[in-house]
Structures are given as C-alpha cells and as structure tokens.
Amino acid sequence: MLNRQESQQRISRLQESLRENGIDGALFIYPIDVYYFSGTRQNSTLWIPATGEPRLWVRKSFARGVGESCIEDTRPFPSSKEFPAHFEGVRTVGFTFDVAPVQQYNYYVKLLPGRDFVDVSAINREIRSVKSPWELDQIRHCGRELAGVFREVPAFLKPGMREVDLAAEFEYRLRKAGGEGYVRMRAFNQELFQGLAVSSASAGSTGFFDGAVTGQGMSSASPHGASAALIPVNTPILIDYTGVFNGYIIDMTRFFVIGQLDPELERAFETALAIQSYLAEQLKPGAICEELFLEAARMAQAAGLADHFMGAPGENARFVGHGVGLELDEFPVLAQGFKVALRAGQTLAIEPKFVFPGMGVIGIENTFAVSAGGGVRLSDLPDDIVYL
Structure with a gap:
C-alpha cells in the first residue's frame, strides 16, 4: 500500500x-x-x-x-x-x-x-512519469513475478495448442502469482486484456490497438489478442504480457518457436536486439524522445526492414517505446513528434518489433528506468528466443 x-x-x-x-x-x-x-x-x-x-x-x-x-x-x-x-x-x-x-x-x-x-x-x-525509488521497487517486483511465468512457458507450450489455450495457461499462472489483471490505459478508445499470445496465424492482423501487434482476437467485439487459431510449427510465437501488482505495470515480450525459424525472421530479431541495446544505452536525462525514435527507425531502414518496423506494412506505429507505471500508456513516449527530454526516474517499455504478414512477428520488449548511466533494466529475463 x-x-x-x-x-x-x-x-x-x-x-x-x-x-x-x-x-x-x-x-x-x-x-x-x-x-x-x-x-x-x-x-x-x-x-x-x-x-x-x-x-x-x-x-x-x-x-x-x-x-x-x-x-x-x-x-x-x-x-x-x-x-x-x-x-x-x-x-x-x-x-x-x-x-x-x-x-x-x-x-x-x-x-x-x-x-x-x-x-x-x-x-x-x-x-x-517520474518514479520514486518506492515506485521503481514496485515495478521491479512486477518484473520478477512476470519473468517467473515466462520461465514456465516451455512446460506448457505444446504442438496443437490454440492461441487462446496458450493465453489461458499463461494468464492462469500469472493470476495464481497474484497478478491483478487491470491493465489501465489513459488513451480514449484503447483497451487491453492482460496481454496477447499470437502466432503467424494472426500475428500480422491489423486492428485498432495503438501498438505494433494487435492479433485477431476472439470476435469483432474483442479484436485484440489470442484467437482460436491453431499454433503452427516453425513460426514465431509472440507472448506479450503485462504484469500488474499493487497497481503497477511492467511490460515484456518474449518469443518461442516449436521447430525452426525462417532466417529472415532471425535476422530481424537480431536487428530488434541491436535497436533495444542502442536505446537502452541512450536512456539518460536530457535525451530527446523523438530523436531516439528516429534513430531506431533509421537502424530498421539500414537493415532493409523499415516497411515491417512497428507494424504491418502501411499500418506501422510511430513509436518504439512508451512510459509505464500505474497505466500502460504513460509519459514519456519515444515517438515521432514527442520532442521532450527524458528525466531521471522515468520508466519506459522499449519494444522494437517487426511484423511480416503471413510469416509472423519478431522482436523484443523490456522495461527500463532512465538514469545517468543509461537505462536500468527492470525486467530480469534472458532475451533469447526459446526453441522447443
């Protein structure tokens, strides 16, 4: 309290x-x-x-x-x-x-x-937007609990599962860990049910959600997140979830594959890691949010992946990081037009992702705190793709 x-x-x-x-x-x-x-x-x-x-x-x-x-x-x-x-x-x-x-x-x-x-x-x-040491401790706790559920995924992710089966298993364990589930968002017309577990069957689906990945969802009334589609082999499986404890939110994404991954997706994953590494190093007081986004976009372009960066071609989100705290869409935002300097203690989810319709989504997401020495990672889990 x-x-x-x-x-x-x-x-x-x-x-x-x-x-x-x-x-x-x-x-x-x-x-x-x-x-x-x-x-x-x-x-x-x-x-x-x-x-x-x-x-x-x-x-x-x-x-x-x-x-x-x-x-x-x-x-x-x-x-x-x-x-x-x-x-x-x-x-x-x-x-x-x-x-x-x-x-x-x-x-x-x-x-x-x-x-x-x-x-x-x-x-x-x-x-x-500026978190106290007490708040940072709350978010670290969220990170530990959510990472614990991610570590359990290989024990229950099986061939033949539907996306919704995977989501249900993940959410069951997250709830058992004490997750509150309330993912509060400030923006009008945005809503989210804890997170999403999607594969190539629906990962490239476009939709209302202001992010790189929407998913197909279960109906046109709930067009976000997991669907009833079967998870195929040799495709990236995105698990992008929030951990909400004592009101505070952490945001993380990890990828799993049953089988092997297309070399183009592996290359895109390495690019996402490079973008995350660059941004984490730059999360210092005084850095301009828009400039960080533009450099991330430049790195994606240099890799020949600009069309797929942060969304399906033609529906790309114009940000690569967003503030988190008691809400999922807090300040600051690493986005085009957000010409604001970072401040020590701000917390951001950095999420470089690439969307390939018909193939799937690949990328990474972790939550960091702004500090004089660069981003302090609050989500403690290896970034590696897990192959099953």
Missing part, C-alpha cells in the same frame, strides 16, 4: 507546479489519479490546493476509503449545497480534461459557478 510519506511527496510536487502555473488547486475525479495521490481507488473526489492540506471526499465505500487513504482529511462526499463552501477564495480549478467525461465536467462547473476550470492533464502526467 501507498504510505503517507510517498503520498506527501507526490502532493508537494503537484502543489509546486500548481503555484508555478498560477492555479489555485486541482480537482481529481479519475480513479487512478485519485489513487496515485491518496492511496485509495474508492469512488472519490480529491481536492489538492496549491497551498494547504488536500481533502478527499469518498462516495463509496467510505469505510474502505478512510482505511486506505493517506489523506488526513478524508470524509464522506458532501451535498451539492455544502460542496461550494470548501472552495471559498478559489478562482482557478485544475481538471484533467484528457480523461474527464463532459458530463462530469459540467457537473463540477455547475457545483462551482464563477470559477475558471483549466486543464492540468500535462502537469499531472509529467509528475506521474
């Missing part, structure tokens, strides 16, 4: 940023934002003034919320008549426009007439 010292450090960083931007306070209603600062995910609204003590109002469950909350002033949600009295002298209210539904925005604007609501989405995400 979150402790009061960790919570206070986060709140202090936010308050400093609010004062720098002339904002009187921030009102959080999105559950994972409330959890980040308070330590409880109960149905709550959190007010953090630029100066002074925060206040958490809990709708349900108050009994659990007050027991979990690191906010000293935790109380039941007030009536609509009582609510405005807590905002005397407040003129500007920070709100997370990136995730707040219009209905909720209108509700709070009506409750607090005469105030200016301003967007603090970027401020919030930048603060959350």
Whole structure:
C-alpha cells in the first residue's frame, strides 16, 4: 500500500507546479489519479490546493476509503449545497480534461459557478512519469513475478495448442502469482486484456490497438489478442504480457518457436536486439524522445526492414517505446513528434518489433528506468528466443 510519506511527496510536487502555473488547486475525479495521490481507488473526489492540506471526499465505500487513504482529511462526499463552501477564495480549478467525461465536467462547473476550470492533464502526467525509488521497487517486483511465468512457458507450450489455450495457461499462472489483471490505459478508445499470445496465424492482423501487434482476437467485439487459431510449427510465437501488482505495470515480450525459424525472421530479431541495446544505452536525462525514435527507425531502414518496423506494412506505429507505471500508456513516449527530454526516474517499455504478414512477428520488449548511466533494466529475463 501507498504510505503517507510517498503520498506527501507526490502532493508537494503537484502543489509546486500548481503555484508555478498560477492555479489555485486541482480537482481529481479519475480513479487512478485519485489513487496515485491518496492511496485509495474508492469512488472519490480529491481536492489538492496549491497551498494547504488536500481533502478527499469518498462516495463509496467510505469505510474502505478512510482505511486506505493517506489523506488526513478524508470524509464522506458532501451535498451539492455544502460542496461550494470548501472552495471559498478559489478562482482557478485544475481538471484533467484528457480523461474527464463532459458530463462530469459540467457537473463540477455547475457545483462551482464563477470559477475558471483549466486543464492540468500535462502537469499531472509529467509528475506521474517520474518514479520514486518506492515506485521503481514496485515495478521491479512486477518484473520478477512476470519473468517467473515466462520461465514456465516451455512446460506448457505444446504442438496443437490454440492461441487462446496458450493465453489461458499463461494468464492462469500469472493470476495464481497474484497478478491483478487491470491493465489501465489513459488513451480514449484503447483497451487491453492482460496481454496477447499470437502466432503467424494472426500475428500480422491489423486492428485498432495503438501498438505494433494487435492479433485477431476472439470476435469483432474483442479484436485484440489470442484467437482460436491453431499454433503452427516453425513460426514465431509472440507472448506479450503485462504484469500488474499493487497497481503497477511492467511490460515484456518474449518469443518461442516449436521447430525452426525462417532466417529472415532471425535476422530481424537480431536487428530488434541491436535497436533495444542502442536505446537502452541512450536512456539518460536530457535525451530527446523523438530523436531516439528516429534513430531506431533509421537502424530498421539500414537493415532493409523499415516497411515491417512497428507494424504491418502501411499500418506501422510511430513509436518504439512508451512510459509505464500505474497505466500502460504513460509519459514519456519515444515517438515521432514527442520532442521532450527524458528525466531521471522515468520508466519506459522499449519494444522494437517487426511484423511480416503471413510469416509472423519478431522482436523484443523490456522495461527500463532512465538514469545517468543509461537505462536500468527492470525486467530480469534472458532475451533469447526459446526453441522447443
């Protein structure tokens, strides 16, 4: 559980940023934002003034919320008549426009007439992107647990399995290890069920998911991840899963083959490892995210693999790494157009992958922390393809 010292450090960083931007306070209603600062995910609204003590109002469950909350002033949600009295002298209210539904925005604007609501989405995400030593320990724990499940794969991956059979076996063990399964994503229209296990039968399928690999999924209503297709021999089997423990996420990908692998795919795998190695060395404070992506793309082009880099030809994702933490799509992003410098303590999943429709997908993914000496790997497992 979150402790009061960790919570206070986060709140202090936010308050400093609010004062720098002339904002009187921030009102959080999105559950994972409330959890980040308070330590409880109960149905709550959190007010953090630029100066002074925060206040958490809990709708349900108050009994659990007050027991979990690191906010000293935790109380039941007030009536609509009582609510405005807590905002005397407040003129500007920070709100997370990136995730707040219009209905909720209108509700709070009506409750607090005469105030200016301003967007603090970027401020919030930048603060959350830098992980404390406590958070890095949480993600390391995720890495150890997820790596343990990956190590079990050779014991249950058999010829004749369907993709969904493989996924179910993996997820069963991950759940038994204590995995929570909630893969939270901030971006609108994105969703993910723990991860995906796919082979050449569906690995090249395109889809809505903002990543290199989507998979066929089980239906048009769930067009992501494993399908009911049989896993063929002599093809790469991608297992790309998150490990979620205590709310925190780590993201890893490994490849398995029943039989042998096409030499072209082996060459692409070596290129992916080279890109990962380069990026890991460059994960230092001050490195520009876009420049790292462009160099990774250049390396793929130099290997003659540009058309297959980070997606099927024509549907390539324009990133090679993404922030992880309490959500799978945090800042920063190693992407075209993301002209932002890295900061120490940020955590990124680096995932150079190549998609060959009809042949399969190959690549690697590990999670790293930004440090003065380069990326510190948080996922402890050999990168090698496992041949069965």
